[in-house]
Amino acid sequence: MDRIVISGGSPLNGIIPIYGAKNSALKLQAAALLCGDPLILENMPDLADTRFMVQLLASLGVEITWIKETRTLRMHAAEIASTIAPYDQVRKMRASFNVLGPLLARVGHATVSLPGGCAIGARPVDLHLKAFEAMGADIVIEQGYVKAAALRGLRGAEIEFPFVSVGATxxxxxxxxxxxxxxxxxxxAREPEIADLADCLNAMGARVEGAGTSEIRIKGVTSLKGTKHPVVGDRIEAGTYALAAATAGGDVLLSGARAEHLGALIDVMKAAGVEVRAxxxxLRIKRDASKRLKPVDFxxxxxxxxxxxxxxxxxxxxxxxxxxxxxxETIFENRFMHAPELARLGAQIAVHGNEAVVTGVDRLIGAPVMATDLRASVSLVIAGLAAEGDTIVNRVYHLDRGFEGLEGKLSACGARIVREKEEQA
Incomplete structure (x- = not known):
């Protein structure tokens, strides 16, 4: 198993390219099941999660050609060979559950394993299933599997989500x-990734209006065609590197980042004293590491x-x-699990339910820490960049689910960071 070792104290200076958004790419991959023509995705991120989805699609009969040098993924679902997504596939990554809707729409039936819970909360799929039932699907849950059927086809419906859900939308x-x-x-939900999915579906011949607003209108069509679509840049990757530069100090250009996708983060960073310029x-991030940041509530x-x-x-x-x-934290429960690990470096963080109080310190000191989930793992990397001495981040397989080439991108900007094999006991 790999770990990442960071020798802190080096500012970041240079250019970091931002790749396609994981959270968009996964749903775009599922869209390949909707038609018998090839769907070609450009700016495709090469991540553990996108590789898991490729494996699942291949098991369903999708012909895959992934040219990683050009970041191009070609998926051709000429025939659906299977409508069963087994537990061993779906358990690896929650987003793989999203093959249910396309299979149901195109073939009229599907059997997909429930994804189960995850480290940052239950994130149930009941909103997904209620939406399909509203469209006329019959759904039975047996032995951990969702068995869905709409043999006469799905019907349009008016669906109001009880709360905002990106996945269900x-x-x-x-x-x-x-x-x-x-x-x-x-x-x-109004996330940029939803607008990106709508753009791709419309290029395939769908009729989707209002994506990016709270009301989306869809006129059903009888069939879709293939298309070529570039995956929108990953705003979470961009925000992560922006925060890395702000924490370590320096001057970094995030090539391909879009300020309109990061407005709330930019407001917080500016309030903390970081220079952010489109x-x-x-997006350019600049900070003099010799000056203390300002506290911010959000x-x-x-x-x-x-x-x-x-x-x-x-x-x-x-x-x-x-x-x-x-x-x-108002979105997920259990999403402060990184706080005890940051405390191992000397951070002062008090967690009370869904609120964390962070009392800033003069310095952090490197120590061994353990990643608990994707975003927590990269927060430890960011802290390690500015800490004194060496920080060792263990269980970085979480990191590989959402960040491609992180060590290389940071090293190119002056960070002292390496990946190595964990020592065996």
Missing amino acids: EHAMLAAVLAQGDTVLKNS EDRG ETEPFPGFPTDLQAQTMAMLCFADGQSRIR
């Missing part, structure tokens, strides 16, 4: 594009609010602030 879109009649999704090529919210996927990384930055910051 995207999954309902993937099914509704081939439903008979009109579908209206109310209280929809440029033609992307809470996570659905887009366009502050993203929960950047909460852990921002906490790492605020460990170095001159004063006390308050963070409220």
Whole structure:
């Protein structure tokens, strides 16, 4: 098993390219099941999660050609060979559950394992299933599997989500594009990845309007065609490297990052004393590491609010602030598990339910730490970049689910960071 070793204290200077968004790419991969023509995705991130999805799609009969040098993924679902997504595949990654909707829409039936819980909360799929039932699907849950059927086809429906859910919004879109009649999704999520999915579906011949707003309208079509689509840049990756530069200090250009996707984070970073500037090529982050950061209070919210996927990384930055910051997590339970690991480096963090109080310190001291989930793992890397001495981050397989070439990108900007095999007991 790998670990990452960081020798802290080096500012970051240079250019970091931002790749395609994991959270968009996974749903775009599922969209390949909707038609018999090839779907070609450009700017495709090469991650553990996207590789898991490729394996699942191949097991369903999708022909895969992935040219990683050009970041191009070609998926051709000429025939659906299987409509069963087994537990061994779905358990590896929750997003693989999203093959249910496309299979149901195209073939009329599917059997997909329930994904189960995860380290940052239960994240149940009941909203997904209720949306499909509203479109006329019969759904039975047996022995941990969802068995869904709509043998006469899905029907358009008006669906109002009781709370904002990115996953349920995207999954309902993937099914509704081939439903008979009109579908209206109310209280929809508004994330850029949803607009990206809609752009791809529309290029395939779907009729989706309103993506990026709280109400999405979909006119069902009888069939879709293949297309070529570039995956939108990963705003969470961009935000993570922005926070790394802000914490370690230096001058970094995030090539391909879009300021309009990171408004809430940019507000917090500016309030902390970080210089953030939009440029033609992307987003520039500058900070003099000799000056203390300012404390900031914020809470996570659905887009366009502050993203929960950047909460852990921002906490790492605020460990170095001159004063006390308050963070409220309103999206997921159990999402402060990085706090005890940051405390091993000397951070002062008090967690009370869904609120964390971070009292800034003069310095952190490197120590062995353990990653608990994807975003927590990279928050430890960020803290290690600015800590004194060596920080050893164990269980970095979490990191590989969402960040491609992290050590290389940071090393190119002057960080002292290496990946090595964990010592065996």
